[in-house]
Amino acid sequence: MTASGASGNGHHLPDPGNGHHATASANGHHQAESGNGRVPHPVSGGPIVQLPTAFGDFIAQAWIDLVTGAEHLAVSSPNPPKDGKAPLVRLHSECLTGDVFGSYRCDCGEQLAYALEMIREEGGTLLYLRGQEGRGIGLANKIKAYALQEAGFDTVEANEQLGLPVDARCYKAAAQVLAEMGLHEVRLLSNNPDKQNRLAKAGVKVVEMVPTEVPSRDQNIRYLQTKKDRMEHRLVLDSHVGGAVPVTTPDFDHEQD
Ligand SMILES: [Zn+2]
Numbered sequence: 001m002t003a004s005g006a007s008g009n010g011h012h013l014p015d016p017g018n019g020h021h022a023t024a025s026a027n028g029h030h031q032a033e034s035g036n037g038r039v040p041h042p043v044s045g046g047p048i049v050q051l052p053t054a055f056g057d058f059i060a061q062a063w064i065d066l067v068t069g070a071e072h073l074a075v076s077s078p079n080p081p082k083d084g085k086a087p088l089v090r091l092h093s094e095c096l097t098g099d100v101f102g103s104y105r106c107d108c109g110e111q112l113a114y115a116l117e118m119i120r121e122e123g124g125t126l127l128y129l130r131g132q133e134g135r136g137i138g139l140a141n142k143i144k145a146y147a148l149q150e151a152g153f154d155t156v157e158a159n160e161q162l163g164l165p166v167d168a169r170c171y172k173a174a175a176q177v178l179a180e181m182g183l184h185e186v187r188l189l190s191n192n193p194d195k196q197n198r199l200a201k202a203g204v205k206v207v208e209m210v211p212t213e214v215p216s217r218d219q220n221i222r223y224l225q226t227k228k229d230r231m232e233h234r235l236v237l238d239s240h241v242g243g244a245v246p247v248t249t250p251d252f253d254h255e256q257d
Contacts, residue, residue, distance in 0.1 A: 041172035041202075042066040045180060051075060055113065056120035061181075065173040070131035074177060075116070081123030086207050088124030089186040090115035091174050091195060093132035096139055104219040105146065111212055115189050118210070125183060127174055135159075136168030154226045171195065175202030191233045215239040 044064045051060040056077075063072045081087050092099075092115060098108030115126050134142030141164055148158035159166050178186065178199075187208040188196055196206045216224050216237055227233040 041176045043173055043176045043180065045177070053116070055116040058116075058120070063173075063177045065131075067173070068131060070129075070173070072130055072173070072177065073128040074125050074181060075119075075128065076125040076181075077119050077123045079123055085122070086185045086187045087183055088115075088119050088122050088189055088210060089178065089183060090119065090124075090126040090189040090212070091171065091199075092126055092128050093135065093169060094128065094130045096133060097142075104217050106223060107214050107216075107220055110214040114212055114214055118189060118212075124187070124189075125178075125181065127177060129169075129174055132169050135166065136170070137162075137164045154230070155223055156226060156230050167194070171198045172202050175199055175204045178204050191227075191235055193232055193234065209234070213237075213239075 044066055046062045046064075048059050048061045051058045058075045059078050060076070061074045063074060064070075065072065090111075092108075092112055095103075095106060095108035097103040098106045099112050100109075102109045112126075118124075119126055133139045134145065137145070137159065141162060144162055145155070145158035145164075148161050149155065153161055156166050178184070183204070185205045185207050186199075187210050188199070188206045189210045189212050190196070191209075191211055191213060193209070196209060199206055211234060213235055216239070221237070221240070224233075224235055224237055228235040228237060
């Protein structure tokens, strides 16, 4: 733990009495609590349970965002990281089409599998963030954006056409969950430098960015290229399922990191 982490004075512990984070002031607003510039975002953790999966044995804990009501899930390796390294952390934004149905319009499902395998091997936590579908615009809007993408817009332009933000996600609750889990310094499994910046603002120190690139596909190469070109994602795009990276690409793409 460092000075950039939690204050260490116990303020971050959930209040066992009512399950609420004990930072609410008399007027109901939540106050900055430790002078480190971090605005707290109250969350409430539940019991830790075993979660045996196809990717290995994990432990899981649900966290409720007490501001939005969103229910997130922390899935962790049962053992701490080896060699005293900082834990691997993946902030995985919910993607129904990718995570559940294995959609190739994006790379979310493959990223999820890759992250769980890495965390099983090296130790750490995947925080599955619900309510972040389509970079925060929701499932129905994401599918609308797909329709626009099929008409030729890229993933950024499609959101703009819908009058929606390109990235509406907020990481304050995620940062608070990490802090309450004692994960103040992390190795972040992500290609998205913006996530690193947002976490830093929320008080979580990213000591290393660990790339999570999975091979591109015909169906998602344009989406990934857009993330690289327009959203500054650190992608190489040099491996491709089904041969060389195509020069002309289909009009499929989508969301998320
Ligand atoms: Zn996705």
